[in-house]
Amino acid sequence: MKGSKILIADDNRNVLSALTLLLSSEFELVKTMQHPNRLLEELALHEYDVVLLDMNFTAEKQTGNEGIYWLREIKSRFRMVEVVMFTAYGDVDLAVKALKEGAVDFVLKPWDNEKLLATLRAATRISRSNRELSTLKTKEKGARQELNRGGEVIYRSGAMERVMHLVEKVAPTDANILITGENGTGKELIAREIHNRSRRSQEYFVMADLSALTESLFESELFGYKKGAFTGAEEDRQGKFLLAHGGSLFLDEIGNIPLHLQSKLLTVLQTRTISPVGSTQLIPLDIRLIAATNQSIESMVQSGKFREDLLYRINTITIHLPSLRERSEDIPLLANYFIEHYCRKYFKPSFQLDQNLAARIQHMAWPGNVRELQHAIEKMVILSENGIPDPSTLSGEGRPVVPLPDESLTLEEMEERMIRAALARSGNNLTSTAAGLGISRPTLYNKMKKYGI
Numbered sequence: 001m002k003g004s005k006i007l008i009a010d011d012n013r014n015v016l017s018a019l020t021l022l023l024s025s026e027f028e029l030v031k032t033m034q035h036p037n038r039l040l041e042e043l044a045l046h047e048y049d050v051v052l053l054d055m056n057f058t059a060e061k062q063t064g065n066e067g068i069y070w071l072r073e074i075k076s077r078f079r080m081v082e083v084v085m086f087t088a089y090g091d092v093d094l095a096v097k098a099l100k101e102g103a104v105d106f107v108l109k110p111w112d113n114e115k116l117l118a119t120l121r122a123a124t125r126i127s128r129s130n131r132e133l134s135t136l137k138t139k140e141k142g143a144r145q146e147l148n149r150g151g152e153v154i155y156r157s158g159a160m161e162r163v164m165h166l167v168e169k170v171a172p173t174d175a176n177i178l179i180t181g182e183n184g185t186g187k188e189l190i191a192r193e194i195h196n197r198s199r200r201s202q203e204y205f206v207m208a209d210l211s212a213l214t215e216s217l218f219e220s221e222l223f224g225y226k227k228g229a230f231t232g233a234e235e236d237r238q239g240k241f242l243l244a245h246g247g248s249l250f251l252d253e254i255g256n257i258p259l260h261l262q263s264k265l266l267t268v269l270q271t272r273t274i275s276p277v278g279s280t281q282l283i284p285l286d287i288r289l290i291a292a293t294n295q296s297i298e299s300m301v302q303s304g305k306f307r308e309d310l311l312y313r314i315n316t317i318t319i320h321l322p323s324l325r326e327r328s329e330d331i332p333l334l335a336n337y338f339i340e341h342y343c344r345k346y347f348k349p350s351f352q353l354d355q356n357l358a359a360r361i362q363h364m365a366w367p368g369n370v371r372e373l374q375h376a377i378e379k380m381v382i383l384s385e386n387g388i389p390d391p392s393t394l395s396g397e398g399r400p401v402v403p404l405p406d407e408s409l410t411l412e413e414m415e416e417r418m419i420r421a422a423l424a425r426s427g428n429n430l431t432s433t434a435a436g437l438g439i440s441r442p443t444l445y446n447k448m449k450k451y452g453i
Contacts, residue, residue, distance in 0.1 A: 004124050005046055006030055006031070006051070006120065007043065008032045009054055009070070010032070020032060029046065039073075049082065049128065050082050050083070053074075053085055055068075064097075067087070067098070071103055084105045084106070085107070153193055154330065155333070156333055163321060170194065171195075173198075175317050176314050177316070177317050178315035183294050183440070184371030185324070186370050187252070188292070191248075191250045200246065204244055205248050205250065210252060222240050223241060223277060224236070225237055226278035226279045229276075230277070239274070241285060245285060245286055248288040249287045250290045253292065254314065263307070268285070291314045323369055324366045324369040325414075328362055331366070339389075342377060357389065361373075416451040419447060
């Protein structure tokens with residue numbers, strides 16, 4: 001076998017000579033030794049596939065204990081090396097003991113050449129296969145860690161301090177989490193933070209954006225399907241639930257699931273089993289569920305648009321993310337973080353916000369929250385010259401500036417003014433207004449109801 005290596009330890013010189021002649025055409029390296037004292041040292045020097053190990057090295061002692069001792073030493077330190085035991089004594093009990101201790105097979109002397117070669121070839125294949133599997137697992141682990149990696153949670157505000165304190169408490173548990181908050185507040189980021197702090201952190205974090213799933217794709221994307229289940233199903237496919245087995249499943253925009261499909265999701269969460277489309281087999285599931293929405297699920301329950309029993313299933317713990325307006329002290333910190341990130345990405349000279357520009361950014365409304373701020377900073381970095389930002393890049397549409405703090409105005413009064421101004425600009429078009437403010441139409445409607453608009 002190309003590139004394969006074998007180490008033979010036997011106290012008989014004639015046996016070693018005969019085996020060297022026999023195996024030289026099979027193995028790239030055939031190394032022999034009469035005593036196993038330097039066996040471990042030799043295994044450390046070369047990546048051997050197989051060790052052919054004699055059971056006895058002392059003439060007065062034929063118990064096989066020497067071979068068992070060195071077998072244990074090899075398997076404890078070089079677990080990818082396969083060991084074939086070699087003895088002139090056909091003791092079945094000794095053979096069973098050796099196999100229990102980790103030997104892959106047992107060969108009796110005098111040996112049959114073809115049988116010995118077949119045994120060593122099989123042992124080599126097992127060793128190679130185990131090494132390849134170990135390499136794949138290492139690569140998979142690295143890929144999994146890369147996929148699970150999220151951004152850094154940047155904050156100094158009390159509002160986010162309370163959020164992160166709750167994250168710290170719930171992450172080590174398997175409790176279902178519902179994350180609420182406006183668009184762009186960082187719900188996916190917090191979901192990843194929960195996963196990365198959990199006991200499942202070495203497994204996959206799988207995301208499903210339910211707002212992007214059509215009704216026809218809902219079951220096949222989430223639950224998977226079997227080959228031939230429908231036209232175009234040319235092979236089996238795992239759904240998001242099975243991909244997340246052992247890890248965490250993040251269902252984003254869960255409020256977008258049509259009412260008649262919510263029962264299917266509820267059944268899976270209740271039974272912790274799943275049946276791919278086109279299959280009658282129930283497959284057990286082990287997932288940690290994290291859901292998110294920018295809508296008021298409670299209001300949807302009251303209006304009959306969301307099942308109350310499903311709500312109870314998904315929100316053992318609810319984490320509400322504050323809008324950027326509610327954590328304005330974090331804005332300069334976030335802005336400088338994004339500046340550093342995009343300066344590295346676009347090979348731009350690094351810079352920091354001066355006091356005036358930081359104050360201006362801090363008192364902008366940012367209806368799209370952190371996501372909008374991030375995109376604005378990216379644009380600023382791209383258009384900067386020699387490490388000098390251009391403040392005019394911040395004067396885009398749909399980004400009304402909030403007046404500097406006025407002690408006579410509460411946060412709610414400022415929000416009401418902003419909504420009224422946005423409605424006036426759009427000619428009272430609710431869809432356009434909601435898009436301009438970076439919130440959903442139901443959220444806009446609820447806020448208008450709240451302020452009597």
